[in-house]
Amino acid sequence: MANTSSAELLQAEAELVRHSLGYLKSMALHSAVKLGIPDALHRCGGAASLPDLLSTLALPCSKRPYLSRLMKMLAVEGIFTAVAVDVPAAGEGVATVPSVRYGLSPVSRLLVSGSGACLSPCMLMGTSPLFLEASLRLPQWFQRDGEGEPAFAMAHGESPYGAAGHDMEFNALVNEAMGSDSRYMAELVVRDCGEVFTGLTSLVDVGGGNGTMATAIAKAFPHVRCSVLDLPHVIQGVSAHESVEFAAGDMMEYVPPADAVLLKCVLHNWSDEDCVKILTKCREAIAQGAKAGKVIIIDAVVGSPSHSQQVLEAQVLMDMQMMMLFMSKEREELNWQKIFMEAGFSHYKIQPFLGMRSIIQLYP
Ligand SMILES: C[S@@+](CC[C@H](N)C(=O)[O-])C[C@H]1O[C@@H](n2cnc3c(N)ncnc32)[C@H](O)[C@@H]1O
Numbered sequence: 001m002a003n004t005s006s007a008e009l010l011q012a013e014a015e016l017v018r019h020s021l022g023y024l025k026s027m028a029l030h031s032a033v034k035l036g037i038p039d040a041l042h043r044c045g046g047a048a049s050l051p052d053l054l055s056t057l058a059l060p061c062s063k064r065p066y067l068s069r070l071m072k073m074l075a076v077e078g079i080f081t082a083v084a085v086d087v088p089a090a091g092e093g094v095a096t097v098p099s100v101r102y103g104l105s106p107v108s109r110l111l112v113s114g115s116g117a118c119l120s121p122c123m124l125m126g127t128s129p130l131f132l133e134a135s136l137r138l139p140q141w142f143q144r145d146g147e148g149e150p151a152f153a154m155a156h157g158e159s160p161y162g163a164a165g166h167d168m169e170f171n172a173l174v175n176e177a178m179g180s181d182s183r184y185m186a187e188l189v190v191r192d193c194g195e196v197f198t199g200l201t202s203l204v205d206v207g208g209g210n211g212t213m214a215t216a217i218a219k220a221f222p223h224v225r226c227s228v229l230d231l232p233h234v235i236q237g238v239s240a241h242e243s244v245e246f247a248a249g250d251m252m253e254y255v256p257p258a259d260a261v262l263l264k265c266v267l268h269n270w271s272d273e274d275c276v277k278i279l280t281k282c283r284e285a286i287a288q289g290a291k292a293g294k295v296i297i298i299d300a301v302v303g304s305p306s307h308s309q310q311v312l313e314a315q316v317l318m319d320m321q322m323m324m325l326f327m328s329k330e331r332e333e334l335n336w337q338k339i340f341m342e343a344g345f346s347h348y349k350i351q352p353f354l355g356m357r358s359i360i361q362l363y364p
């Protein structure tokens, strides 16, 4: 302490408070989504005074004075914008009183429902009680010896997939989150990554769930015949599509032949050994066509030099989440490279187009 200036010490203390109370940022965001604040601001034309915002939210009178505190905190964090304005005073005396207009920022625009790019379900999944309870077990999980189970299973006695099998509310939360993530990514992939699909005649989306991504690719690139491979219970619940075929199966056993295999946010749920097995099956699938095919991976490449500090922070948070839920991980390039070589691929190209995720094209 002696060698540190008071200003540095006080700054460090403020940093600690930011981190120790950082969970309140997550819960304030959770509250804003649950209360429908992004949608309310959108209905008001993108910005509103506090009284106008309150008039569209069903809050009891006793809680209305507290909304400004939530809005102020979220505005400081960049979730909403806050602009000081003078509004006409109601009584006599002063002509105007200072007030604040809150508005949607680029971040909260992604939380407005009804648009293709609504990520609110992802926010609610990331802050769900089952995830939060698992995070409280992390110290105990670190101290327990052996390979064992992830912190989520330690807290709940089952995996997230197990919980989704009988807890219908959690199942709906996860399905909506995965669906919203896929719709959002599909929009960006078809808009910005068209050259990845040039020259392909067929593509199979392995672990492609309800076909959101495959349908978007089939629509944007009609020359590509798209199909989805997923587990039987997932495929059973999918409604028939005109443009996409669905196959039930286990990617560990067999991947149907195609010019290209897509793996979007699948490998981050698996260990390195399992990724080698999955990618070996994918390599066999692309070797069967007339063309020299490729595997297209959409996943994080942690710590790419072109990424911002915010993207790095998002990646390491997702990595912690993968560890806590599945004991799996987000990977750095060297880690990916080792897996690719072990699965028999000769070269790859990484394009860091997609924020915290990249497109990796993998060639035999
Ligand atoms: C994290 S989700 C990703 C879904 C989709 N690709 C996306 O990005 O929204 C993983 C998907 O892999 C599927 N899956 C898990 N194990 C599988 C297996 N052995 N064979 C085929 N699909 C599997 C799951 O059912 C789920 O749909």
Ligand SMILES: COc1cc(-c2oc3cc(O)cc(O)c3c(=O)c2O)cc(OC)c1OC
Residues within 6 Å of the ligand: 119, 122, 123, 125, 126, 127, 178, 181, 265, 269, 321, 325
């Ligand atoms: C797509 O595969 C997974 C995604 C998540 C996931 O995604 C998010 C996306 C966001 O835009 C914001 C978020 O807060 C989140 C999450 O919190 C989050 O968990 C998670 C997965 O496993 C838990 C995924 O693979 C199954």
